[in-house]
Amino acid sequence: MRTTPLPGIGVQYDFVTLEGHHLSVVAHRDGSRSLNGYRADDPDACALSVHLTEPEAGALTDALQPPHHDPMLLHATELGLVVERIMLPGASRWNGRQLGDTRLRTRTGSSVVAILRGPYPLPSPAPVFRLAGGDVLIVIGTREGADAAAAILGQE
């Protein structure tokens, strides 16, 4: 991503996609953003220039994050935290082992706050809780932490 200073306005970030489309984002000093797409016949000019307020830009960022396609996702983004439902695959090495064995909190910083098994949620599972394939773990943590937790739980 290329960065260009815009004196008196802010900073522009330029980005070219794999398909050759040129996009840019202007970060205004007041925290608002402009999202720009460029014309095919005049690559220096914007075909699209949308001004976004800070919350609008945040919502758009959220929508652009790939895992967010998951409709099961719960939002806690204002805190910089995400809450995710991660299903334990039957083939996972943790199937049948204790929750404490995964050492998720130590390794990823994210916590398992509940487990959904069948119709009943089990809040605050203890480290000795024995996991089973098909369990849905409610994990809260940072974006990276939750991703790392999903990776660990998927290990075979």
Added chain:
Amino acid sequence: MHATLLAELGGIILALGLLGRLAARYGQSPIPLYLLAGLAFGHGGLLPLSASEEFISTGAEIGVVLLLLTLGLEYTAAELVTSLKTHYPAGAVDFVLNAVPGAAAALLLGWGPVAAVALAGITWVSSSGVIAKVLRDLGRIGNRETPVILTVLVLEDLSMAVYLPILTALLAGAGLATGSLTLVIALAAAGGVLFVALRYGRVISRFLSHDDPEKLLLVVFGLTLLVAGLAQKLQMSSAVGAFLVGIALSGEVAEGARVLLSPLRDLFAAVFFVFFGLSTDPAQIPPVLLPAVILALVTVATKIATGYWATRRAGVGARGRWRAGGALVAHGEFSIVIAGLAVAAGTGAPIGALATAYVLILVIVGPLAARYAEPAAGRLIRRRLASAAPDRPGGPAPKEPELTP
């Protein structure tokens, strides 16, 4: 007496507010209407004022100080230094192409060398305020040519830190020795402030920063007026002092001060434009109207050439170059600031009248030029190509060649 003062002031400010709303409805800068209002109120105008003149003249001085302070707050020292390092040729071309017509016009009119320096400044400086707004309105903030346009504006504004002290010294009737001393002091002050802002900007800003907006406002405003006054004592022009204070502030303080001072700036800047209109006798305008129109036409061409040249240097395509040229046409507040200095010093030439007419033309033409320079140039080129190659009628439109202005 006091009742008249309040009533007059209230009338003026209310009128300005209504004019501003009118301008906003048509997406125009309110500056021309403020100038016209000043002309209407002033000597020889429709509604001569009596009680509020003194307040307006003080308010106008504060207006200039605040205009330059908020301009300085727009830029960080790092942005100024980077622009200067990488784009100084664009700044130099801008200066030569646009200051020379003004200087030449003043000499041709027989106004003498000092007025030539003032008029050179008036035609040189584009209006960063008007242009930034136009770029935003046209959705061109993300365009490739925009960083170049902004850089040219930054360099013009930075040059004011040297130009205004020189002009002030010349207007005060300084000789060569005093003039060069002023130049040295101005360069040293600008360089010193940039250096300090780069090195210790954070320390200064932390020292001034305060959670309470009221205290921040008073501290920054007070400091600016103090520095502006000192600069004036040193014959360096109060505006430059304020500009340098704006540059020295950075980060949170600059952000906070910009938000807090903007309404104050809008009020006093409006007063300044009215004051300038007041001090211009409308009867002086008709004789200088023709020179103003010619000068405006010439500098529209030279500004377009400047933008074209600067963006071609940065590798922007032909259409972007025309857009950049058109965008740079608008003149506004700083041409009036310079003219205000010249008028206050009394050069004997009707420079205020010329500047009023010139700015009135360009502040209106500017946004139009920004919008239509590129399509107009494109149509012109296509027509010329069509007449040059009449043997392929109805064929695909010829590709635009690279053109030089």
